[in-house]
Amino acid sequence: MPCTTVLVGRKASNDNSTMIARTDDGHFDTKKLVVVEPKDQKRKYKSVISHVEIELPDDPMRYTSCPSVDPTSGIWAATGINSANVGMTATETITSNPRVLAADPLVEYKKAKKRGEKDVPGGIGEEDIIVLVLPYIHSAREGVLRLAELLEKYGTYESNGIAFNDGSEIWWMETIGGHHWMAKRVPDDVVVIMPNQFGMDSFDLDDAFGKKKAHLCSADLKEFIAENHLDLNQNGVFNPRNVFGSASDQDHVYNTPRAWFMGRYLTPLTHKWDGPDAEFTPESDNIPWSFVPERKMAVEDVKYMLSSNYQGTPYNPYLNHDTGVRGKYRSIGINRTGVTSVCQIRNGVPEKISGIEWICFGSTTFDALLPVYPNVPKMPKYLSDVTLDVSTENFYWASCLIGALADHSYNACIQHVMRYQSAVMTKGRELIKKFDKEFADSGDESILVKANEELANMAKEQSTKTLGKVLYESSVSMKNGYNRADN
Secondary structure (H helix, E strand, O other), rough: OOOEEEEEOOEEEEOOEEEEEEOOOOOOOOOOOEEOOOOHHOOEEOOOOOOOOEEOOOOOEEEEEOOOOHHOOOOOOEEEEEOOEEEEEEEEEEOOOOOOHOOEEEEEEEEOOOOOOOOEEEOHHHOHHHHHHHHHHHHHHHHHHHHHHHHHHEOOOEEEEEEEEOOOEEEEEEEEEEOEEEEOOOOOEEEEEEOOOOOOOOOOOOOOOOOOOEEOOOOHHHHHHHHHOOOOOOOOOOOHHHHOOOOOOOOHHHHHHHHHHHHHHHOOOOOOOOOOOOOOOOOOOOOOOEEOOOOEEEEHHHHHHHHOOOOOOOOOOOOOOOOOOOOOOOOOOOOOOOOOEEEEEEOOOOOOOOOEEEEEOOOOOOOEEEEEEOOOOOOOHHHHOOOEEEEEHHHHHHHHHHHHHHHHHHHHHHHHHHHHHHHHHHHHHHHHHHHHHHHHHHHHOHHHHHHHHHHHHHHHHHHHHHHHHHHHHHHHOOOOOOOOOHH
């Protein structure tokens, strides 16, 4: 899945929370937000894509999920937070290279070619990973260890990056070929940026094979690298991106420009990003995996980065004048996004309300980010009752309609969109603050269900109002417009 990921350590955030965020960029994949209760979690899982069958533990926890509304290709749960306040987003499709893939081939489903032969199941992938891992983990580190066990046993048919967070830690995990993997604890003071490439640019192998304090990996990773002559690094400095990743011409149009924009946003003064003597350009292969931001990051900053269309640069596709490079690079905020989430685990609040899941459907450039409490038995219908039929009665389709209409009349609509995004964020924060206090005073869990309903009603009111405004602006600019007073 061609996605973009942002990870914010707790000392890099404005409120000492950890945040993991990702745009789930499918092909206009219709999404919803639901709660999966333990009784509804399958005990035997079968992948639609790879046909692998996996027995699951008998003690799942409740968790949120953003599955595909159309189940034809599987669940594709995308993101969620469980009742132990562990967040997870899976997956960021990453790149590799032929040396790695030849040494440890991806485990792909093989259909029988003739009578008497049996199909050969493939490994696990993005379709499966949330369902197989999130209901069973009590910390971010546990998430890495459970997924590692599954990867080593069943393999994977694709190269993926996966993020986990709890109140203290964020862990980032990347698959290597069919069965190998490595994972790193994100330092508390940094923001990680991931644009569909193998990301980690440093890794402490001594720690991974020693105390395992902040680095974990496959038990045979050293031998795997040596036996297959994978290490392209010089001077004894181990950079895993040079070993397991890619640096292709396609990366320079599709991936690295996104890292450039986000790095530029995080550290506008620390590094030189523009001009002939820029330290990093949109096509640089050495843009760091993480940055210490020049100021603390809030949810609004994460949303801004994930909404990017290179605003403030000559690459912005919405510019009125041709710069010669307008629209040259793949935007972060893209038309075919299904869902964007920010899994935020807070500190300093009661454990029951530690998690906040921020949800945005459709293209992030035009749509609003709504917070909800995940530790509830059900989600409001406005978020969960989504069908394949277009309707203004749910957040997914209302968001998509706003984006599609506003895109075609950008200059007329963008102010309405910005006011809409600000209103939902502002009113969302107001309601979270209000219900945080109510829950802290009473401990009544039913308050959280009530809170989510109010949040959803607010989002519906704001979305409906904005949809009317962008519909009007788009109607005014229709090519068949005519007025008798024109002449």
